[in-house]
Amino acid sequence: MLFRDEPWPEGTPSWVDLMVPDQAKAVAFYSGLFGWDVQTGGEETGFYGMAMVAGRPVAGIGQTPPGQEMPAVWTTYLSVSDVDKTATAITEAGGQIVVPVMDVMQEGRMAVAVDAGGAAFGLWEPGNHTGTQVTAxxxxxxxxxxxxxxxxxxxxxxxxxxxxxxxxxxxxxxxxxxxxxxxxxxxxxxxxxxxxxxxxxxxxxxxxxxxxxxxxxxxxxxxxxxxxxxxxxxxxxxxxxxxxxxxxxxxxxxxxxxxxxxxxxxx
The missing domain is CATH 3.10.180.10 (2,3-Dihydroxybiphenyl 1,2-Dioxygenase, domain 1)
Known part of the structure; x- marks a missing residue:
């Protein structure tokens, strides 16, 4: 088991999360499968759940916001040092930004993009949250x-x-x-x-x-x-x-x- 506290290098997959219609059902499934301790945040986080291994975050599970239609998928986030700059580079390379750059409290900044081949992925600029902290x-x-x-x-x-x-x-x-x-x-x-x-x-x-x-x-x-x-x-x-x-x-x-x-x- 390896621990990491520093931000992941630019371009490294640093986080994954799942947004689903039934968050409680997902928490029960993945806790049963992986032994995760999922800690749910408050209303200010949209009750976003942080899946923990050895007391450290490894993935997220959230509830699909009311009135929003989005596919239930595991989203991979790539670590970036400047999410605005990367968002511009994505559009210049033929991709699209589908969730605009936003602040996530003091945790970091994010966006969701679609590449030139049609695959969606996230961008994560670390703040207090650097991404997954446990591997191996x-x-x-x-x-x-x-x-x-x-x-x-x-x-x-x-x-x-x-x-x-x-x-x-x-x-x-x-x-x-x-x-x-x-x-x-x-x-x-x-x-x-x-x-x-x-x-x-x-x-x-x-x-x-x-x-x-x-x-x-x-x-x-x-x-x-x-x-x-x-x-x-x-x-x-x-x-x-x-x-x-x-x-x-x-x-x-x-x-x-x-x-x-x-x-x-x-x-």
Whole structure:
């Protein structure tokens, strides 16, 4: 288990949150699955819930505001030092700002954008809240990736806005590149396969670390969710896609023999 108090480097996925019609139902599901202690804020926060591991924040769960129609999804936030400057760069690169830059009390500043390939993501300029403070433990953020309907446009967009480098992992079966910051992997961008139904849009996906992917998939079903496929091994861990009991999808990944345990890993 690793702790972090400093802001994450520019362009690093630093936070994920979920806005759903039934916040209490989501809190029960994810607390049961990941062992989170979700602490709900006051009215001034919109009763936003902070999911805690070892007493530190790792993710957010909120209630969809009344009268607002928005998809229930896990949103990935990229850390930025100047959200206004980044918002301008996004529009110049062919993206859109769909939730304008705003202050979140003294916690930080944020916006929500759509990239040139149509995938939505958030921007977070740290204030008191720097993002996730725990990694390398079950229930913490493990990986974030953009799966796009327009891979060339998405790749060019993120390179222009955030200055990412790329490690190409593509083969005959898929198109995918690791996003690099100063040579360090921070996320991924890939092409949605032809096998994915046409109504699935470009999107960012969040992966959460677990100790046992098979046990987590079974637990999700017990809690009213679904395992969308069978857990499988990869060089990066044993993983499976899950839908929670409100239909929101995410992935879990556990260390396996191929991946080994990440530095600082603690079950």
């Amino acid at each position: 433990a079950p229930g913490t953020m493990a990986w974030n990736e953009c799966m796009s309907r327009d891979y060339p446009a998405a790749k060019a967009f993120y390179e222009q806005v955030f200055g990412y480098g790329f490690q190409d992992l593509s083969n005959d079966d898929f198109t995918y590149a690791v996003l690099l910051l100063d040579g360090r992997p921070v996320g991924g961008v890939g092409a949605l396969p032809d096998s994915v139904p046409a109504d699935v849009p470009s999107h960012w996906s969040a992966y959460f670390s677990v100790a046992d992917a098979d046990a987590s998939a079974a637990k999700a079903v017990e809690l009213g969710g679904q395992a969308l496929g069978t857990p499988f091994d990869s060089p990066y861990g044993r993983q499976v896609r899950i839908a929670d009991d409100q239909g929101v999808t995410f992935l879990v990944v556990a260390p396996n023999e191929q991946s080994g345990k990440p530095e600082g890993w603690e079950d």
